[in-house]
Amino acid sequence: MATETPRPSLGLVITGAPYDSQAPQTALSFARAAIAQGARIQRVFLYSEGVQLASDLLQPPSDETNWHREWRAFLLEHRIPVTVCVASALRRGILDSSEASRFDKPAPNVTEPFCIGGLGDWVELLSADTQVIYFLGQH
Amino acid sequence: MKTLIVIDQPPYGSLLGRELMDMAFSLSAFDRRVDILFAGAGVNWLRDNHQPELLQQKNAAKNLSAAQIFGVERLLASTADLKRFQIDPGQLKYQVELVSEPVDNAYDHVVRL
Numbered sequence: 001m002a003t004e005t006p007r008p009s010l011g012l013v014i015t016g017a018p019y020d021s022q023a024p025q026t027a028l029s030f031a032r033a034a035i036a037q038g039a040r041i042q043r044v045f046l047y048s049e050g051v052q053l054a055s056d057l058l059q060p061p062s063d064e065t066n067w068h069r070e071w072r073a074f075l076l077e078h079r080i081p082v083t084v085c086v087a088s089a090l091r092r093g094i095l096d097s098s099e100a101s102r103f104d105k106p107a108p109n110v111t112e113p114f115c116i117g118g119l120g121d122w123v124e125l126l127s128a129d130t131q132v133i134y135f136l137g138q139h
Numbered sequence: 140m141k142t143l144i145v146i147d148q149p150p151y152g153s154l155l156g157r158e159l160m161d162m163a164f165s166l167s168a169f170d171r172r173v174d175i176l177f178a179g180a181g182v183n184w185l186r187d188n189h190q191p192e193l194l195q196q197k198n199a200a201k202n203l204s205a206a207q208i209f210g211v212e213r214l215l216a217s218t219a220d221l222k223r224f225q226i227d228p229g230q231l232k233y234q235v236e237l238v239s240e241p242v243d244n245a246y247d248h249v250v251r252l
Binding site: 087091122123126 | 154248
């Protein structure tokens, strides 16, 4: 009896910001191709400048792709959890309603599916059966 | 699973080095095996007498002396890059192992940002 091949398990880490780097765009192309080939994406982790992708307030010109909106739709469609690293996010003004309230800010700019969390979510990805791939900004 | 964090960014002028350091300490906080390699301009982390107050910044290397207490197994530094930045290995205040060859193959996971 043939055994079923397990689906490859992936974790994606994005450290480049949209519109400053191509990292979120490249990561989305990769993610779409990986899903199409049967892979499972365990989690997307936004770190360093990559946290900018989570901001609801990104508003590129109308003839450019809104990478925040593209990623949001993709994450919701495939029910992929996404962590926005709290340390990277707060110092860059990326806050959900809880953090905005805690630090007495006038408004949040992070909503679901984007979720503020810690580096522990990245550490959890580092296991023998999950391949973690990094999409970097430019130095 | 053993992870190598490669810090190739200087301690000031960019947040990347500090964010790499945060990754290393997070791994050790979760009892994961982790070493740090200082390479390229990252060897400047190992200089003594940082004066971050001149930049109105915190001392980026403050936690480095306690890295092994926190659970980072080894601090490594590129011999060639120490030389390039004129840092005398004999004067390093941290317990650092010098490496002259690529070490990536000794690790399950290598992080560069």
